Amino acid sequence: MRFGVRQFELALMHRMRDLNPQRVEQALADLDASRAELRAAHAHWTRLAHSATAPKGRAALRMALGPPAYAGTTPFGSLTCDVTRWRLPSWPELEFEALTGPGGEVWNLWFVRPGGDRRLSFADLTPWECVVADVGASFPVSAQGEGAAPHHWAVDFTCAGTSRRALFVYGLYQRLA
Structure with missing residues (x-):
């Protein structure tokens, strides 16, 4: 099995499923991909990462x-x-x-x-459309931190006097905590 762009996207989505399973399910339907294909792509990428001979x-x-x-x-x-x-x-x-x-x-x-980053309002925080830098530029009193798993990030910020935490996987916004 060749590991290409489609498989790479599915491998990324496997980790995104940790925080936004509904969005991943929607993407699988859009790609006409199954959960088995998602798991297979993740397993293949993991094998490549641990292989002595793979790049x-x-x-x-x-x-x-x-x-x-x-x-x-x-x-x-x-x-x-x-x-x-x-x-x-x-x-x-x-x-x-x-x-x-x-x-x-x-x-x-x-x-x-x-x-470069895009300025957002709070209403513009849409899963899979915003990145860490967008939130940092839009809410100046923000702080980045590590998330709960590999490739997870969290950005704490304040909006309208309320403390919020945006959760990201591979720097892509998934949801609020």
């Missing part, structure tokens, strides 16, 4: 997703990191970003908005 890091992403839409560098503290981004059909207005360190190891994988 690792950015090379694994390139194998699955093809050439990136963007490749460049960005400063990260005193280091310069490589940034690589791919467009995925299920999230056409976003790009999936890999941030890699000087040795080629992947430091971060998440969705970003090409061209």
